[in-house]
Amino acid sequence: MKIVINGIHANLRFSSAHMIPKHQFCGGIHGHSYHVDVVVEGERSGKFGFVVDFKEVKGIVRQICSKLDHKVLLPLKSDEIEFKNLEGPIEFSIGLKEYKLPPEDCCLLPLHSTSAEDLAEFFAEELYNILKESDDEITSVQVCVNEGIGQGAYFVKEDD
Ligand SMILES: [Zn+2]
Numbered sequence: 001m002k003i004v005i006n007g008i009h010a011n012l013r014f015s016s017a018h019m020i021p022k023h024q025f026c027g028g029i030h031g032h033s034y035h036v037d038v039v040v041e042g043e044r045s046g047k048f049g050f051v052v053d054f055k056e057v058k059g060i061v062r063q064i065c066s067k068l069d070h071k072v073l074l075p076l077k078s079d080e081i082e083f084k085n086l087e088g089p090i091e092f093s094i095g096l097k098e099y100k101l102p103p104e105d106c107c108l109l110p111l112h113s114t115s116a117e118d119l120a121e122f123f124a125e126e127l128y129n130i131l132k133e134s135d136d137e138i139t140s141v142q143v144c145v146n147e148g149i150g151q152g153a154y155f156v157k158e159d160d
Contacts, residue, residue, distance in 0.1 A: 001044055003051045005058060007035035007146065012061045014069040016107070018114040021080035021094045029072065032147040034116075036061055036123055040131065042138035052135055060130050064123055071107035073114040116153035120145040124157040 007013060013035045020026035038061055042051050074090065075081065085091040086108070090101045111118045124143040131138050139159050146152030 001051050002039050002041045003054065003057070005038040005054060005061075007037045007144075008149075010054075010058055012036040012038070012058065012065055014065040016068050016071055016073050018073040019094070020113065020115060021078060027094075034065075034068075034119070034148075035146050036065065037144040037146065037152070038127065039140075039142040040127075040138060041140040041142070042135070045135075045137045052131060052138060057127070057131070060127055061123065064126055068107050072101060072105055073119075074106055074108050075111040075114050075118065076108050077110060077112045079112070116145045116147050116151070117155070120153040120155035121157075124155045128157040 005012065013033065015031060015033045017029050017031040019029050038057060040052050040057055044051055074092070076083070081092050081094055083090075083092045088103065090099075090103055090106045090108070092099050109122065111122055120143050123145060124141050127143065128138075128141040131141065140156055142154065142156045144152045144154040
């Protein structure tokens with residue numbers, strides 16, 4: 001059985017800035033008001049016969065959202081971004097473009113990109129790993145990270 005959480009109605013949202021290096025339109029710093037839809041699949045279990053408690057899932061996803069919220073998202077594994085300083089001011093370049101940002105304005109992520117695709121994979125992996133610690137009956141976590149209303153990337157993290 002699956003449970004479904006709609007990110008707009010359940011307030012699983014964050015607003016962040018990012019860039020897609022060297023992309024014709026998305027190469028400059030710009031922002032999105034993201035929302036995160038979640039599906040969790042597994043066996044019903046426990047005293048209440050839940051797949052998983054909605055409140056638990058929302059709490060975990062909100063925590064991830066709040067790490068990203070009102071930050072510039074920077075992918076540490078990017079092939080296009082050359083990081084020059086990560087202690088104190090965050091300094092990096094993309095081609096000939098030089099950037100220097102205060103660390104409190106940045107969220108450094110262990111990703112190759114901050115596309116909706118990579119963010120969806122990030123959320124799904126994080127949520128799956130945390131849920132699995134306490135509930136072995138869960139078989140998959142599906143996350144859609146929406147860049148505003150009408151477009152999003154969907155990633156499925158399943159048991160191996
Ligand atoms: Zn964008």
